[in-house]
Ligand SMILES: *[C@@H]1O[C@H](CO)[C@@H](O)[C@H](O)[C@H]1NC(C)=O
């Protein structure tokens with residue numbers, strides 16, 4: 001490596017930082033920047049050098065204006081498109097959801113994309129690139145929200161993808177993209193209205209069953225009626241037509257807020273997902289005999305409540321103690337699960353008849369078990385079943401354990417994940433350089449497994465998927481407190497931009 005080249009790079013960066021600091025007020029530690037050594041190179045004059053620095057600064061400023069400032073503005077605007085004046089709520093096919101779709105459509109058009117809305121209300125924006133019949137890169141996330149939502153969940157992925165494509169469009173590079181790029185804003189991921197998730201991405205991936213059209217919301221309106229009311233066909237045939245052919249798709253990429261605390265704890269803006277955790281949902285029901293709280297002696301009771309309490313504590317214990325990988329650790333080698341991905345939650349509990357002066361006759365509760373490793377999850381669930389049956393046996397309580405839901409782990413594509421990691425590393429180091437963040441962390445972009453679903457889960461049925469996570473404050477999501485730093489929004493945009501740029505013919509990226 002030539003020393004002079006490294007020096008030139010350093011000097012160039014110093015000058016860029018200096019000008020950036022003046023131009024947009026980044027918090028730079030610029031004490032030494034005024035003493036930039038005079039640049040001398042026999043092949044270039046000082047003036048050429050200054051022009052080059054100016055060009056770099058202008059380019060970065062321009063990028064930041066699209067990838068950060070405009071994205072921040074648009075997130076704020078979209079965050080106000082709500083069905084309620086008091087809080088953010090956009091559910092499938094609601095008036096606000098339609099307005100949001102129209103707004104997103106104008107932003108896609110502004111990025112130079114050809115746009116349309118499909119029969120499930122998904123908004124698409126496509127650019128053909130150099131070969132319109134090559135398999136397309138799909139990038140997306142969802143535009144629906146939970147009730148009293150934050151403005152980043154789903155929206156960030158859509159808006160930052162549009163921004164990255166727009167930046168490439170403005171710099172004239174997009175037309176050389178080797179395959180079509182299609183951004184999709186999915187109409188339903190949260191499943192708030194019909195209690196069924198992935199209506200949007202499921203339709204594109206072709207995973208929806210025709211029965212779905214007859215599912216009812218709280219008011220008794222079916223999915224079909226909701227679609228017909230807005231002049232969508234709502235037929236089984238139209239649903240089937242939405243499915244993309246696997247050969248027509250190259251892969252799917254999604255940017256999403258982490259909705260967890262890992263990145264913040266590491267002090268890093270971006271992470272890349274290696275797998276979406278599998279999930280088991282149990283419904284445990286414990287039957288004893290109801291009785292008067294004052295008259296039945298303790299020794300004669302069959303009270304399911306203490307049995308449930310004992311089981312719930314034991315469930316937590318199993319989750320903490322179980323070894324985290326199937327490397328055949330023996331019982332003696334078991335270490336507490338602190339960094340692993342096995343998580344267990346009892347979130348719902350009910351007792352019957354549920355009165356303070358009555359020994360309950362029945363207690364039911366839910367158990368949600370998730371892990372990156374299907375074997376570990378299965379082992380945990382089997383341990384729980386065994387332990388619950390033991391507790392019930394000892395207390396002469398009748399137990400039933402139902403498996404309500406079972407989803408295997410979905411792996412992200414390894415090559416896609418590697419490419420996304422490279423792009424995210426480039427973005428993070430660029431951001432850290434510009435903002436003067438110093439870090440000793442060797443791994444600038446950690447690999448995280450996702451405990452939540454995301455549209456990528458549905459899209460994985462169609463094509464290879466990759467996900468970039470963006471740090472959110474306190475790991476808080478599904479709440480108006482949800483927050484993402486402006487600079488982290490820039491990092492996400494830079495990562496997508498660099499991911500796309502890497503696909504351009506080499507003469508373009510030099
Ligand atoms: C365009 O893509 C199609 C489908 O992958 C391929 O068969 C064709 O050769 C490509 N055309 C060019 C000019 O590369």
Ligand SMILES: [Zn+2]
Nearest residue numbers: 153154189454
């Ligand atoms: Zn989401």
